[in-house]
Amino acid sequence: xxxxLEVTNLEASYGQTKVLNGLDFSLEEGGVTxxxxxxxxxxxxxxxxxxxxxxxxxxxxxxxxxxxxLKTADITRxxxxxxxxxxxxxxxxxxxxxxxxxxxxxxxxxxxxxDLERVYTYFxxxxxxxxxxxxxxxxxxxxxxxxxxALMLRPRLLxxxxxxxxxxxxxxxxxxxxxxxxxxEDGVSMLLVEQNAALALELADQAYLLETGSIVLSGSSESIxxxxxxxxxxxxx
Amino acid sequence: xxxxxxxILTGLANGxxxxxxxxxxxMIYQAIDHFNFAQGEMAMFSTYICWSMIxxxxxxxxxxxxxxxxxxxxxxxxxxxxxxxxxxxxxxxHIVVFIGLLAIFNSAAGAIWDHTIKTFPSPFPExxxxxxxxxxxxxxxxxxxxxxxxxxCFFRFTRIGLAMQAAAANxxxxxxVGIRVGWxxxxxxxxxxxxxxxxxxxxAPIVFLDPNMMLGILLYGFAAAIVGGITSPGGAVAxxxxxxxxxNLAGTYIPAIGSELKLTVALVLIVxxxxxxPNGLFGKSIVTRV
Numbered sequence: 001x002x003x004x005l006e007v008t009n010l011e012a013s014y015g016q017t018k019v020l021n022g023l024d025f026s027l028e029e030g031g032v033t034x035x036x037x038x039x040x041x042x043x044x045x046x047x048x049x050x051x052x053x054x055x056x057x058x059x060x061x062x063x064x065x066x067x068x069x070l071k072t073a074d075i076t077r078x079x080x081x082x083x084x085x086x087x088x089x090x091x092x093x094x095x096x097x098x099x100x101x102x103x104x105x106x107x108x109x110x111x112x113x114x115d116l117e118r119v120y121t122y123f124x125x126x127x128x129x130x131x132x133x134x135x136x137x138x139x140x141x142x143x144x145x146x147x148x149x150a151l152m153l154r155p156r157l158l159x160x161x162x163x164x165x166x167x168x169x170x171x172x173x174x175x176x177x178x179x180x181x182x183x184x185e186d187g188v189s190m191l192l193v194e195q196n197a198a199l200a201l202e203l204a205d206q207a208y209l210l211e212t213g214s215i216v217l218s219g220s221s222e223s224i225x226x227x228x229x230x231x232x233x234x235x236x237x
Numbered sequence: 238x239x240x241x242x243x244x245i246l247t248g249l250a251n252g253x254x255x256x257x258x259x260x261x262x263x264m265i266y267q268a269i270d271h272f273n274f275a276q277g278e279m280a281m282f283s284t285y286i287c288w289s290m291i292x293x294x295x296x297x298x299x300x301x302x303x304x305x306x307x308x309x310x311x312x313x314x315x316x317x318x319x320x321x322x323x324x325x326x327x328x329x330x331h332i333v334v335f336i337g338l339l340a341i342f343n344s345a346a347g348a349i350w351d352h353t354i355k356t357f358p359s360p361f362p363e364x365x366x367x368x369x370x371x372x373x374x375x376x377x378x379x380x381x382x383x384x385x386x387x388x389x390c391f392f393r394f395t396r397i398g399l400a401m402q403a404a405a406a407n408x409x410x411x412x413x414v415g416i417r418v419g420w421x422x423x424x425x426x427x428x429x430x431x432x433x434x435x436x437x438x439x440x441a442p443i444v445f446l447d448p449n450m451m452l453g454i455l456l457y458g459f460a461a462a463i464v465g466g467i468t469s470p471g472g473a474v475a476x477x478x479x480x481x482x483x484x485n486l487a488g489t490y491i492p493a494i495g496s497e498l499k500l501t502v503a504l505v506l507i508v509x510x511x512x513x514x515p516n517g518l519f520g521k522s523i524v525t526r527v
Contacts, residue, residue: 072412073412073417076414076415090402090403091406092402093399100396100399101400101403104414105414
């Protein structure tokens with residue numbers, strides 16, 4: 001399988017504080033990869049580094065192009081959609097307008113309409129709420145809106161930052177089933193950051209374990225699941 | 238009764254101008270969180286540009302629309318050249334630059350066009366409407382109303398308008414959907430400068446053209462923005478009309494105020510609103526997570 005994203009010696013820092021100490025990892029085209037780790041390990045920063053939201057050093061190669069020094073808006077236009085921590089919906093706009101904003105960089109009107117219908121098929125509740133202000137949606141609906149907005153870019157790679165955060169278990173299950181469908185049916189590659197390791201490993205086929213800014217373990221989800229340390233520290237059994 | 242009606246109508250006409258300036262101030266405030274103190278001087282400078290064009294024989298409406306375009310481009314240039322490098326600078330740096338801009342525009346206008354007071358033509362017929370208010374006030378009211386409606390539609394129904402709102406409300410998320418946030422800010426400056434230019438050109442026949450013509454008017458504009466709520470463009474417009482009417486009625490019916498102390502009405506309004514309803518009549522309270 002070919003690699004859609006190859007990261008070499010990635011460093012990131014906030015001011016003086018270095019958060020990532022030279023990461024090397026790659027994502028398979030069409031696959032789901034997860035980054036596991038405790039709070040403060042640098043998971044969110046890794047996603048932010050790919051999207052150009054923090055100052056970085058090193059190479060980030062996205063299907064043959066080095067995007068490390070591009071601006072966020074241009075990285076997005078390359079086909080990387082990022083569902084940020086805390087959802088980041090435009091709270092004063094309607095759900096429908098939020099979705100339209102997701103397709104902001106596209107010009108193919110009929111295709112946009114088609115993708116809008118597709119998002120509404122994945123998340124029927126968004127269609128019911130289409131005129132409602134995003135700020136008044138429930139947590140689960142807001143997360144669905146955030147994922148839907150990212151899909152409106154028609155991305156090749158979807159970065160997901162803690163999509164399960166603050167959601168009821170049933171909603172989480174529903175959301176992850178839909179993510180699986182998006183991966184399989186639309187062929188969107190995914191990089192998933194999750195606190196909930198068991199959940200993440202179920203969806204992902206590849207996993208990396210991040211500890212204080214360095215990758216300490218990597219492999220297929222199955223092999224990570226069997227790892228003694230991971231089981232004790234992150235899965236809790 | 239006629240006097241009352243007359244004052245209300247004049248208040249509405251002036252209020253339309255205040256509404257424009259308030260809207261311009263709010264647009265920049267939403268983008269960069271600061272009051273643009275130079276908004277009035279930018280409008281004054283635009284009005285002088287229009288005056289120069291008319292003076293060399295360009296027809297009024299051609300000069301009017303050319304001035305709008307020039308102001309729009311100048312607003313974009315100001316953001317790109319001056320404010321972009323200041324993006325992460327502290328509040329005081331912004332304020333110093335605003336005051337610097339104010340001084341530069343004011344003295345440049347004085348140096349180029351001198352300080353003598355000039356008359357500025359009105360595109361509307363002479364005379365009055367039903368003996369109540371001048372035709373210029375009527376025209377001014379409708380021009381600004383059309384402008385405000387156009388701005389509203391732009392923000393409500395166009396892709397770029399929505400993107401500008403998105404960039405102002407949540408820059409990080411906006412960049413993540415591919416919006417070039419910096420350019421949206423510049424566009425906001427351009428629009429604010431263009432709106433200000435219309436306000437300047439419309440009010441100039443009434444207050445006459447001189448480098449300090451917008452000083453008082455900008456104060457009313459600030460009052461309007463604060464009364465309406467600095468976070469709410471619609472509120473700023475409503476605030477503009479409200480301030481216009483209050484100012485006129487107070488000037489006419491409260492003898493102690495009269496026309497000399499009218500400007501204090503704006504200041505009293507600012508202080509009162511900030512004391513009792515700091516978010517304005519239509520603004521929403523801002524909650525900051527710590």
